[in-house]
Amino acid sequence: MGQAMEHKTRNAFYAQSGGVTAVINASACGVIETARRYRQHIGTVYAGRNGIIGALTEDLIDTSQESARDIARLKYTPGGAFGSCRYQLPGWEDQPAPYARLLEVFKAHNIGYFFYNGGGDSQDTAWKVSQIGARLHYPIVCVGIPKTVDNDVPLTDNCPGFGSVAKYVAIAMREASLDVASMAKTSTKVFVLEVMGRHTGWITAACGLARQKASDPPPILLFPEIPFEAKTFLAYVRHCVEKYNYCTIAVAEGLRDQQGAFVSESGLRDVFGHAQLGGVGPVIAHFVHQKLGYRYHWAVADYLQRAARHIASATDVEQAYRLGEAAVTLALQGKNAVMPTIERISHKPYTWRVGVAALQDVANREKMLPREFISRNGFSITAPCRAYIQPLMHGEAYPPYKHGLPDYVRLKNIAVPKRLATAFTV
């Protein structure tokens, strides 16, 4: 009986992958808190230090050494509490070695549940790991948990991480627009904000929500989906400045020209003549100044936008937590190779429920911004886009403060003693 129980109780592995977000730790919190409620099935949650690399190198973190209070604090702490990684597993056929290694580590630590918290690329890794059971005859249930600020994971209405970055950039644009409006008479007339988004314009679209009233100038949005056309753009900037006395521009880092080249690489050269990577914001601002003569300011939000837990969306935090929780309940039901999703039931009032997708259908696919979410002129969002994004930004979930700063948790992250004699290099 005791042995049967022992056999049934297996440990879980949880890891974070890819670029982190303001709420990825809320998903971790959902996983760990839920697993702790099912101790008869799940022994310890081991976190991978730096994503799947922690599994491959047997660098596991014992989350049972963290207090309930500290685990609860993950819900309001940005970044990846256990470290993340940019690493993709090779194909089974090309390179079986990493899979054999994972099997060794899983066996050595009695790991029967595998949770991988990441974007589309990371779900490919989760999908590959989910095949270990069938291919290597080792019982493991593998569940992906979606995460990305880019909102490009398919088969989920939206992705945890996006609502908070959307809220951040919309607030930043609104606040900066009040600033430039004050300065426009004698100084700055054009403000440019560069936001994340290599391929998809979801974050750029969120900047469109900064517009408060029809009497405010429309933020001019430069989407990665719409090839940059200088003449139309300049005419629109001039129109806005002449009509409203100032204008604001949001530009995606991945903006491309008519030939498909990144605009960020077209403008600036360092002193050695190398193209400057990043920085499409300053390129656009300089270009406007050169052609139209307006004084400008520009900002590049970079990590600030995806780390801004201080102003995270309460909806986003809740969804991140619920998907972590759902991943555990799916795993306990024995559902292998799946990912919990967000299904929108209604826009107004906004209601949603947890759904499920197959990892195989999620991996390596990007959900693009639909063309009908972009205005005909290509510089604004449409009413359906606003209706889609607005509820995702709803609510404030403020962290506690200490000495004027958010009191974010730093876990102890104590390593599990290694059991394998062999090392593995990634």
Next chain:
Amino acid sequence: MGQAMEHKTRNAFYAQSGGVTAVINASACGVIETARRYRQHIGTVYAGRNGIIGALTEDLIDTSQESARDIARLKYTPGGAFGSCRYQLPGWEDQPAPYARLLEVFKAHNIGYFFYNGGGDSQDTAWKVSQIGARLHYPIVCVGIPKTVDNDVPLTDNCPGFGSVAKYVAIAMREASLDVASMAKTSTKVFVLEVMGRHTGWITAACGLARQKASDPPPILLFPEIPFEAKTFLAYVRHCVEKYNYCTIAVAEGLRDQQGAFVSESGLRDVFGHAQLGGVGPVIAHFVHQKLGYRYHWAVADYLQRAARHIASATDVEQAYRLGEAAVTLALQGKNAVMPTIERISHKPYTWRVGVAALQDVANREKMLPREFISRNGFSITAPCRAYIQPLMHGEAYPPYKHGLPDYVRLKNIAVPKRLATAFTV
């Protein structure tokens, strides 16, 4: 009797000047709400549209047309609600015309109180206007109200606007450091944040408060007061990355090299070979990458930092309001050519009171960051600096939200009918 009353009741002029802040409207709120409590002395508060330019061009805003509720909402709205300007009055001797014009406008609108809300440059304008009474035999009481994110106004312990930007940049650095710490294993190891500060390092110093624990890497601070020395800097970056696996760097826009030239102008050239103005953040990030090979990210906060009312310091909001209030009570006491100040009584607990300085002593002087606030190696802040800045960031004064965004007020800003036949061009 009625006439005597009429004679005693005079109107006030209030205007905003220079770069705006997250809390300058809280000072406006303090002025207008206090003036409304003294209707027997102060008739209407006219706001200058775009600073002193509004007075010169007789473009006055009738704030009595705004509801008490909307005036109260100024307390949590960033930017300059009436428009600001970058404009300095010429010297009396060089050009008497603007003063004659101001006199005309003041007479036409029975303006007996003049409030000017700005930094050191703007207090010079306030000082010049305060001489109208004696020189042109027109009774006017002129009071300055300090405002600047740069914290460089002298004779006040700190300046409204600074506490909020300090809080913003310290939070941004802390959040970004959690992000880069997560990514460092396989990706970004160095994060650079460019902050405001052409001449003084107060904002850069505030970034130093991001450090939570001694076990965290110290944020490397590049102050405008400390000439940039590449070798020492690179050695320190390498030391931090080797010890902690990552590092964060805050750099002031006004960082200069050993020859006194702006570092922002030394690095990048546009395609035509012109120096790129602004952008010392990317220059430093590229330089680190070139010399040490580390992967990097950089952000430029620009207007976001000074417009970030969503995370303003409650202490700062309170002080901005109180100085607006104090300006009115000083004016009612007939104190001409003064500016209310903040006097620190104690660090811990932090207590302060309102003091008074003479405008003549304030105008055109900058309060530099004391050398003893900077560590010996030049890259960190000292304990006294931390003790000075920390209370100024204390407390959160969240604005109300609507549809996921701060519900900032836009005033009606209705123009007062012009009474003068003549125009004035600035």
